[in-house]
Each structure stands twice: as structure tokens, then as C-alpha cells.
Amino acid sequence: xxxxxxxxxxxxxxxxxxxxxxxxxxxxxxxxxxxxxxxxxxxxxxxxxxxxxxxxxxxxxxxxxxxxxxxxxxxxxxxxxxxxxxxxxxxxxxxxxxxxxxxxxxxxxxxxxxxxxxxxxxxxxxxxxxxxxxxxxxxxxxxxxxxxxxxxxxxxxxxxxxxxxxxxxxxxxxxxxx
Numbered sequence: 001x002x003x004x005x006x007x008x009x010x011x012x013x014x015x016x017x018x019x020x021x022x023x024x025x026x027x028x029x030x031x032x033x034x035x036x037x038x039x040x041x042x043x044x045x046x047x048x049x050x051x052x053x054x055x056x057x058x059x060x061x062x063x064x065x066x067x068x069x070x071x072x073x074x075x076x077x078x079x080x081x082x083x084x085x086x087x088x089x090x091x092x093x094x095x096x097x098x099x100x101x102x103x104x105x106x107x108x109x110x111x112x113x114x115x116x117x118x119x120x121x122x123x124x125x126x127x128x129x130x131x132x133x134x135x136x137x138x139x140x141x142x143x144x145x146x147x148x149x150x151x152x153x154x155x156x157x158x159x160x161x162x163x164x165x166x167x168x169x170x171x172x173x174x175x176x177x178x
Contacts, residue, residue, distance in 0.1 A: 050086065052098055052109040062091055064098055066109070 053074055054065035060078065066086060067074040079088050086102040096111035143151070 048107055048109060050100070050102060050107060050109060051112045052096075053112050055091075055096060055111060064088055064091070066098075066100070067112070 049068065049070065051067045051069060052064060053067040054076075056063040056065070056076070063076045063078055065074050065076050066084075066088070068085075075084055077084055077086075077088055079091060081088065086100045086107075088098050088100045089106075090099040092098070097108055099106060099108045101107075
């Protein structure tokens with residue numbers, strides 16, 4: 001009798017283990033909080049496998065830089081040029097976009113816009129100065145003669161200070177008697 005009850009105990013234990021997991025899956029958010037708002041349902045906002053990264057005009061006409069993010073490689077190609085995984089069919093000059101055939105799909109790619117971020121100032125010094133070598137004296141970017149004279153005096157004082165330290169650590173050797 002107990003031999004038949006053992007599989008039932010295992011099924012009951014499995015139900016207790018998996019039961020809360022099924023309920024937790026239904027309470028998860030329908031979209032990821034880590035994706036942009038346009039990317040609902042866990043699908044990336046960028047659903048095209050290629051990007052248009054550049055447009056160039058030369059003597060032969062337009063050339064387009066088509067970038068493949070999966071391979072981290074870009075290719076410069078012309079309109080209707082064979083030999084690539086894609087064929088560029090049209091170019092809209094006003095909108096800076098191209099239409100191409102890629103793996104049986106027709107894709108319209110707008111020119112990829114760069115993200116530019118403002119950089120923080122490099123030094124924590126006053127405006128127009130950067131820390132210099134040695135004891136971090138400020139270096140004025142557009143010095144006046146008075147700034148140059150003050151800088152020269154600071155350098156002269158630093159040289160004198162270092163000489164005094166060197167002489168303290170290494171006293172002069174006694175000269176031999178004759």
C-alpha cells in the first residue's frame with residue numbers, strides 16, 4: 001500500500017514547489033523596466049537588423065554606410081550595388097533615409113543620429129586654469145606678463161626649496177686634507 005503512495009507524495013511535493021512559481025510568473029510586469037517606453041513586451045525598440053550610419057557623396061554618386069550591429073561591421077555601398085547581404089533600392093535625400101532589400105525583407109533605414117553628452121571639466125581648479133605639474137600650480141591659459149612673472153617666481157622658489165631639501169639629506173663630502 002505504501003509503495004503506491006510514494007509517487008503521489010512526489011507529485012504533491014512537485015506541485016508545492018512549482019505552484020508559487022506559476023503564480024509569480026503571472027504577476028510579473030508585462031514590459032521590462034529596463035527597455036525604453038516604445039519597446040513594449042520585451043521587444044527591443046530597434047527592430048531592424050541594420051543601421052544607416054553615414055551618407056557620402058563622391059564623384060561616383062552617393063555611398064551609404066550600412067552597419068550590422070550583430071557583426072559590429074559596417075559597409076560602404078552604392079545604390080543597386082550587388083555583392084553584399086543587402087541591395088540598396090532607393091535614397092530619400094530630404095529625409096536622409098534609404099530603402100533596401102535584406103534577407104527577403106524591405107527595410108527603410110533613417111540616418112542614425114549620434115548621442116552627444118556634455119563632458120564635465122577635467123580639473124577642479126578655477127575657470128580657465130588647469131592643474132600643472134609638481135605642486136599643482138595653476139597654469140593660466142592666456143597669461144599676461146604679470147602672470148608669467150608670478151609663475152617664474154613660483155618656479156624659482158620651488159627650485160630653491162628642492163635644493164635645500166637635497167642638501168639637508170646629502171651633506172657635502174669633506175674635502176681631503178693636504
